[in-house]
Amino acid sequence: MWRRVASFSPFISSTKSSTLSQVNHGISSKDSTPFITFVLGGPGSGKGTQCAKIVDTFGFKHLSAGDLLRREIACNSESGSTILDTIKEGQIVPSEVTVRLIRREMELSNNHKFLIDGFPRSEENRIAFERIIGAEPNIVLFFDCPEEEMVKRVLNRNQGRVDDNIDTIKKRLKVFEALNLPVVNHYAKKGKLHKICAVGAEDEIFEQVRPVFAGCEQVISES
Ligand SMILES: Nc1ncnc2c1ncn2[C@@H]1O[C@H](COP(=O)(O)OP(=O)(O)O)[C@@H](O)[C@H]1O
Numbered sequence: 237m238w239r240r241v242a243s244f245s246p247f248i249s250s251t252k253s254s255t256l257s258q259v260n261h262g263i264s265s266k267d268s269t270p271f272i273t274f275v276l277g278g279p280g281s282g283k284g285t286q287c288a289k290i291v292d293t294f295g296f297k298h299l300s301a302g303d304l305l306r307r308e309i310a311c312n313s314e315s316g317s318t319i320l321d322t323i324k325e326g327q328i329v330p331s332e333v334t335v336r337l338i339r340r341e342m343e344l345s346n347n348h349k350f351l352i353d354g355f356p357r358s359e360e361n362r363i364a365f366e367r368i369i370g371a372e373p374n375i376v377l378f379f380d381c382p383e384e385e386m387v388k389r390v391l392n393r394n395q396g397r398v399d400d401n402i403d404t405i406k407k408r409l410k411v412f413e414a415l416n417l418p419v420v421n422h423y424a425k426k427g428k429l430h431k432i433c434a435v436g437a438e439d440e441i442f443e444q445v446r447p448v449f450a451g452c453e454q455v456i457s458e459s
């Protein structure tokens with residue numbers, strides 16, 4: 237199992253032990269330390285849109301928790317129908333399910349820079365990630381957007397999502413405020429939060445995001 241580690245720490249220590257590599261799979265057998273960014277914000281705040289720009293500019297691996305869950309629904313996996321019901325209700329899928337999906341993608345990736353988009357959505361999610369993955373994010377982005385703007389964007393999103401309707405959006409906004417904002421506050425207290433004003437043109441918003449990553453390029457490259 238990966239070692240429990242604190243912030244800016246590797247999944248495994250700098251001792252690149254071949255024994256550890258043989259015992260563990262995936263990430264732990266890689267030579268680099270993961271650099272983990274959580275991307276938070278309400279529904280429609282522009283997380284996915286900005287993640288695409290971060291990928292293009294800084295070469296991160298984008299892991300959208302929502303996309304991973306939708307993939308489980310699409311491939312009729314064992315938990316697919318429960319996930320679908322949960323998403324339709326705007327509620328949060330059990331942490332073990334989501335963390336397992338994220339962990340698998342991290343293990344399969346050759347990249348060591350991860351953007352984890354739309355997760356953790358609750359304190360319980362956050363604690364499960366730390367316990368199962370054994371790491372904390374290096375940085376956390378929070379896209380701060382007024383509700384009215386988020387509702388407008390989600391209703392115009394046009395991706396055929398079962399949860400992009402006014403009834404589910406209202407539920408998602410309540411869940412966001414009750415369960416996701418405590419996660420945002422947690423990282424603010426830890427000094428890891430980068431709050432981005434998510435109103436304006438996409439490129440203008442990215443100009444607030446860019447310096448966050450440019451500012452830690454050395455840490456990323458040393459990972
Ligand atoms: N700055 C912006 N201004 C207007 N519309 C935006 C902006 N950023 C994203 N959008 C649009 O809003 C919708 C939601 O964006 P998305 O990136 O999917 O948000 P999230 O992942 O936070 O739900 C999409 O249709 C997207 O094209």
Ligand SMILES: O=c1ccn([C@@H]2O[C@H](COP(=O)(O)OP(=O)(O)O)[C@@H](O)[C@H]2O)c(=O)[nH]1
Binds near residue numbers: 408
């Ligand atoms: O870690 C997660 C991420 C997403 N979801 C569910 O998937 C939905 C859509 O999430 P996504 O991040 O795709 O939505 P967005 O915020 O981008 O609109 C959420 O409302 C939740 O029901 C979840 O349960 N756990």
Ligand SMILES: [Mg+2]
Binds near residue numbers: 283284300302
């Ligand atoms: Mg999204």
